[in-house]
Amino acid sequence: MKIDEQTLKDLSVGATVLGSGGGGYPGYDLLMAKKVLEDYGPPELVALEDLKEEAMVLPIAFVGAPLVNLEILPSGNELDCLIDQVERVTGKRVTHLMAAEIGGANALAPFLYASKRKLPIVDADTIGRAFPELQMSACNVRGVSASPAFLVDILGNTVCVEAKDADTLERLARKIIVEMGSTALMGIYLMSGVQAKKTCIKKSVSYACQIGKKLREAYKEKKSLGELLQEIGGKVIGEGVIESIKQSVQDGFLRGTVHISSPHEILVLNYQNEFLQVSNSKGKVFTTPDIITLFEKDSLKPITSECLLYGARVEIAVLNGPDIWKEEKGLALVGPRAFGLTI
Template sequence: MRIDRAALADLARGAAFLGSGGGGDPYYGLLLAEAAIARCGGFDLIAPADLADDALVAPCGWIGAPTVSVEKLPNGGETVAGLRRLEALMGRRIDAVLPVEIGGGNGLAPFVAAAELGVPVVDCDGMGRAFPESQMVIFNIRGLSACPSVLTAACGSLAVIETDNNLTHERVARGLSVALGGIAHMVEYPLTGAQARQHSIPGSVSTAIAIGKAIRTARTERRDPFQALAAALGDSGLYPHCLTLFDGKITDLERETRGGFSVGRVTIDGFGDGGSRMEVLFQNENLVARQDGRVRAMVPDLITIMDRETADTITTERLKYGQRVKVIAASAPSMLREPAALSLVGPAAFGLGPDFTPIEILNQGEGA
């Protein structure tokens, strides 16, 4: 599949939804990717099955607080610099790249490098959404190492990270990103082609494109974009359940940048006379949604706050008082609901206490 500018715009829209509020606003990544298309031509998106067993595949993305990324812009060379250093470390050329997470701006992170290096992007990722920490990835869940990894910053600084476990890798990389201004690019979890096939979430990039196209087409044809979104998610096979949890206006917002994360909560008052209220907690990504104290959705299922008129995703760093929104939940890919995954990406991993309960069970009897 050849990725042109129209597909890139759809990808940005779909990746924003799959970010569950995080992954960074894809706007700047879209501009960089469009500029790369203008310089180098389009990008090739290939299936994991097309990779040779011994191919060198490099996942990449951004680490840091999305609130910082709104003001501290990339220079466009961070990705390529990191990948070139990985090639030097591995003693061979990179054969393909993929997003470490499909959510938000990270869903577009590999495309600039794909154009500059002349390599394809693989239609898969490591999360099927976005998570705030780098060990919350299917590669770590399946026992693969994040190292060697390369962290690069807009100022030109570059660091190679080697650790004995992936949690320590996250802590070291997070500390470096804070020291470098709160945001940096990271190439991590270098894979063989065989590992990329066996230990990734396949089809996530093309699914993001399909989601974005469905919303765009519905808006053009004056159809309900939320119905189109739900249909695209169901057709993907990765996200079979989609629910509109709440419809209202943001009436309170607490948000701060702490320890390399954007953390806080947003309060939404429902429309109508019922006086219902929803509260969403976030750490870069939206983690749990409670309506009048009752849990309606929880990580790793996706919780996305969207403009109620346009179905544009509102990432956590762009939430504002007075926005009129809908809160949409979608089921996470099945890999993320397995017991081994839930220990790393479920509610307990964020100190939220209760065991994971899927949205289709939490909302039995609720309308879509």
């Protein structure tokens, strides 16, 4: 697939759909990716199955509270610091970049740096959507170690974190992320080509681009959101006006509740960076690991959690997530109980 400006736009939209409200608003990152494309040319996008066994894949993502990322923007130099530390600690050369999650701005993270570093990007990610915590990864389910993990802030401060398991790493790293201003670039789940083929969600970049393209075409052709979602295995579960938003940054996450009002019902949406559960006044509940996404009613644009606005007219949609999250181990990590939610 050729990477051009339109591809990046489609990726940013499709990844926002798959991000389920998380991953960060991609507007600024899209501008940076376009600038990198203009200055250094398009990066190479390689298929997961084409990785050599000895490849060294570095999944990256911006971590912290998405609301903070609207004010503290990437410098563009984070990856240089990150790779220097990774190679110094591991003694291995990074050969490929990958989005740690195909959600929102994080799907664009490799595209901010790959061409400048002349590193190919793998058409895959480690989640197949977005989730807020570091242990919530297919790599963790499949036995790839989260350690060592690497953090760098916009000032170039770097930290290497090693822990006995992914849950412990999440707790330790989250405290560091908060001290970094609740935003940082992270490299985690470093893996070989062999490990990547066994654990990662393949073709997720291509899939996000396809969704973005379908949304763009649907808007031009004046299709309804419901018609579009039928093509990608999703459905509209409600619509209305955002009546109230209660949210705050807690422990490095954006947590909140939204009430969406329509003439027939009140929808209640809970989130922790990502939209996790929506229920209606009849008691029907949709919940993680399904992908819950909000769209602007008129423009069909997907909305991230930090961009929710009082009075906005929205449609709520549900899409199927990757099958791995419906397995027993996957549900234990990302099902409603993992977030303290009940059905």
